[in-house]
Amino acid sequence: xxxxxxxxxxxxxxxxxxxxxxxxxxxxxxxxxxxxxxxxxxxxxxxxxxxxxxxxxxxxxxxxxxxxxxxxxxxxxxxxxxxxxxxxxxxxxxxxxxxxxxxxxxxxxxxxxxxxxxxxxxxxxxxxxxxxxxxxxxxxxxxxxxxxxxxxxxxxxxxxxxx
Amino acid sequence: xxxxxxxxxxxxxxxxxxxxxxxxxxxxxxxxxxxxxxxxxxxxxxxxxxxxxxxxxxxxxxxxxxxxxxxxxxxxxxxxxxxxxxxxxxxxxxxxxxxxxxxxxxxxxxxxxxxxxxxxxxxxxxxxxx
Numbered sequence: 001x002x003x004x005x006x007x008x009x010x011x012x013x014x015x016x017x018x019x020x021x022x023x024x025x026x027x028x029x030x031x032x033x034x035x036x037x038x039x040x041x042x043x044x045x046x047x048x049x050x051x052x053x054x055x056x057x058x059x060x061x062x063x064x065x066x067x068x069x070x071x072x073x074x075x076x077x078x079x080x081x082x083x084x085x086x087x088x089x090x091x092x093x094x095x096x097x098x099x100x101x102x103x104x105x106x107x108x109x110x111x112x113x114x115x116x117x118x119x120x121x122x123x124x125x126x127x128x129x130x131x132x133x134x135x136x137x138x139x140x141x142x143x144x145x146x147x148x149x150x151x152x153x154x155x156x157x158x159x160x161x162x163x
Numbered sequence: 164x165x166x167x168x169x170x171x172x173x174x175x176x177x178x179x180x181x182x183x184x185x186x187x188x189x190x191x192x193x194x195x196x197x198x199x200x201x202x203x204x205x206x207x208x209x210x211x212x213x214x215x216x217x218x219x220x221x222x223x224x225x226x227x228x229x230x231x232x233x234x235x236x237x238x239x240x241x242x243x244x245x246x247x248x249x250x251x252x253x254x255x256x257x258x259x260x261x262x263x264x265x266x267x268x269x270x271x272x273x274x275x276x277x278x279x280x281x282x283x284x285x286x287x288x289x290x291x292x293x
Contacts, residue, residue, distance in 0.1 A: 145193070145212050145213075145216065147192060148187065148188060148192030148193045148194040148195075149193075149194050149195050151188075151192070151194075152167075152188070152194045152195075156292065
């Protein structure tokens, strides 16, 4: 096991120990699972599918933003078509935004990272980009009441990794 | 129990008449509370989770409101809010620009004691997490 994989596994276990977190995973920005833990296999699978869609949508959003700022005009049409795809996967929240913020990409040129919360019909999903922009930690929480705690603890965990 | 829960539990124990103590983000999301209803159902005096979430959201709004003319007039940001009623009250104190702590008390709580505990809690939270 590589050092990166060990670190991801430790992060997943730490995330799982936060009250309200039902499953956790570290994914590459391509959607590949680096490490994952959760008692419900179907929830993990759902997380991975949603995360892959969300990351693709984030890529599209980033391209769209680049077009808006005149930095990457060639990606405009692709981005516009891909945006609705981010809502696939049964998004049925309570009126909140399905994708609150896009994970940062180096292409955006921004050094600051942001958390993304995706409301699904079941358990809310939270994303926290890790340092380097190559990996993202994703957790599923039991209810919306657990979002604040999970987010706070995820930021601490990410910071401990140098995010 | 995490560090955060430990810190809140200590603060709660220091204030007689405290119904619940919580820490929340300035975006209006509750982060942690003590006592937690799941911890001890016997602690029924604490607000229900949904009720506390609404209180936290409103306190966040109040901090936002007081950051305008009231802070300018004071010459420094408003860092503490107190709201009292006949049956108890609320005391919120900024911990960092992104965090605040909140005490919900019954009518028997001593406000001076609550303020002192809030100051200590803010210090503890700052030391542990900032």
